[in-house]
Amino acid sequence: MGDIVLTTPVIRALYQQLNAKIDFLTKSQHVTLLSNNTYINKIFSLENDVNTLQYNKYDYVVDLQNNLRSWKIRAKMNTKSFVFNKKSFKRYLLIYFGIDLLKNHVVDRYFETIAKLNVINDNKGLDFNVSSSIKLDFDSNQTYITWCLGGTHHPKKLSGDQITQVVSKLKVPVVLIGGDNDLEIAEHVLYNTKSKLVYNFCGKLSIQESSYLIKKSKMLLTNDTGMMHIGSALKMPIISFWGCTKPSLGFSPYKTDSSSIQIISKKSASPCSKHGKHCKFGKNGCIKEIDPQEIYRAILCLLK
Incomplete structure (x- = not known):
């Protein structure tokens, strides 16, 4: 869940700086995390929609997951891709030897992925929209x-x-x-x-x-x-x-x-x-x- 929310600065930057039309692919249980995101054109689920993506005419694919499944999806789509560098060796050094070469936040590393598109971080943080129609049996106006x-x-x-x-x-x-x-x-x-x-x-x-x-x-x-x-x-x-x-x-x-x-x-x-x-x-x-x-x-x- 957190990984999805952490991608939102990239979504916003691509939309605002390139005027891009953005489709987003994720697991079905995570679709609601982005359902109110106004920068996304359409959300696809891995379980139901992945085989249809190759028929859409995308200019670019941005892969911020970089695992075997995302590699297979990119291979099917045959579109120019920008792929997140997990910096696995640096992470290994940090965990097992205490040597910290990572230095920056994962959001900043996501932006390194799309640097060739001349898209920069606007430093406005993450996006998440809470529905205004929520009703709970609890006094949320009190200090708690x-x-x-x-x-x-x-x-x-x-x-x-x-x-x-x-x-x-x-x-x-x-x-x-x-x-x-x-x-x-x-x-x-x-x-x-x-x-x-x-x-x-x-x-x-x-x-x-x-x-x-x-x-x-x-x-x-x-x-x-x-x-x-x-x-x-x-x-x-x-x-x-x-x-x-x-x-x-x-x-x-x-x-x-x-x-x-x-x-x-x-x-x-x-x-x-x-x-x-x-x-x-x-x-x-x-x-x-x-x-x-x-x-x-x-x-x-x-x-x-």
């Missing part, structure tokens, strides 16, 4: 905090105990969002805080509804996950948590509110793995080493 519990892999997630220790001290409402896989953590927090100020929406909301709660809140607390990038697009103050993955991989909140804070596990300066699936220091992930008191202090700083 949104806490996203999600993460692609368990080692990327804060524990229920860490979150409970923070939430128990707060005097403002906290909304918990995430998927079905985050219900166990959410229920742990609810049971152990016994606070009437904690609201559990995990597994109950669409991406649009979750984004609405983020947009209306005072701040977003989040692991390294797709909702973090939606929060960036909405220019939210973000407190992000990092363990097995690190901002040095190039996927930190991009051009979000300047008050945002990154809380990084001190266990290691370098990432443990590419996507946070594996941790060098134990199966639970070094993100569990983050002190809840540090999180609490960061929240108080942004609440001022």
Whole structure:
């Protein structure tokens, strides 16, 4: 999900600077992420539409995925292509030897892909449009905090105990969002805080509804996950948590509110793995080493 949102500055730049007509290909479950993007002409899904693309007369293909599947699609289309350089060797050096040669954010690397088209980054950040028709059984006009519990892999997630220790001290409402896989953590927090100020929406909301709660809140607390990038697009103050993955991989909140804070596990300066699936220091992930008191202090700083 996050990878899709991170492509939006490129979409906007191609549209505005080249007056380009842009079609976008992605997985069917990600189509809604771009459904309100006014810079896109048409969205195609990998599952249903990929075989029809070769019959469209495109001038260029921009491949920001660069994997075996995207290579096969490009081969079928036989159109001049610009392909993202993943810089896999530099990433390998960072993860296994702590040598950081990546330096820049993945969005800036995306723009390197289309440099020959003379398209430049306008530095306006990510795009994500929240529907104005969202209605939820929650008073979103009050001051509250949104806490996203999600993460692609368990080692990327804060524990229920860490979150409970923070939430128990707060005097403002906290909304918990995430998927079905985050219900166990959410229920742990609810049971152990016994606070009437904690609201559990995990597994109950669409991406649009979750984004609405983020947009209306005072701040977003989040692991390294797709909702973090939606929060960036909405220019939210973000407190992000990092363990097995690190901002040095190039996927930190991009051009979000300047008050945002990154809380990084001190266990290691370098990432443990590419996507946070594996941790060098134990199966639970070094993100569990983050002190809840540090999180609490960061929240108080942004609440001022």
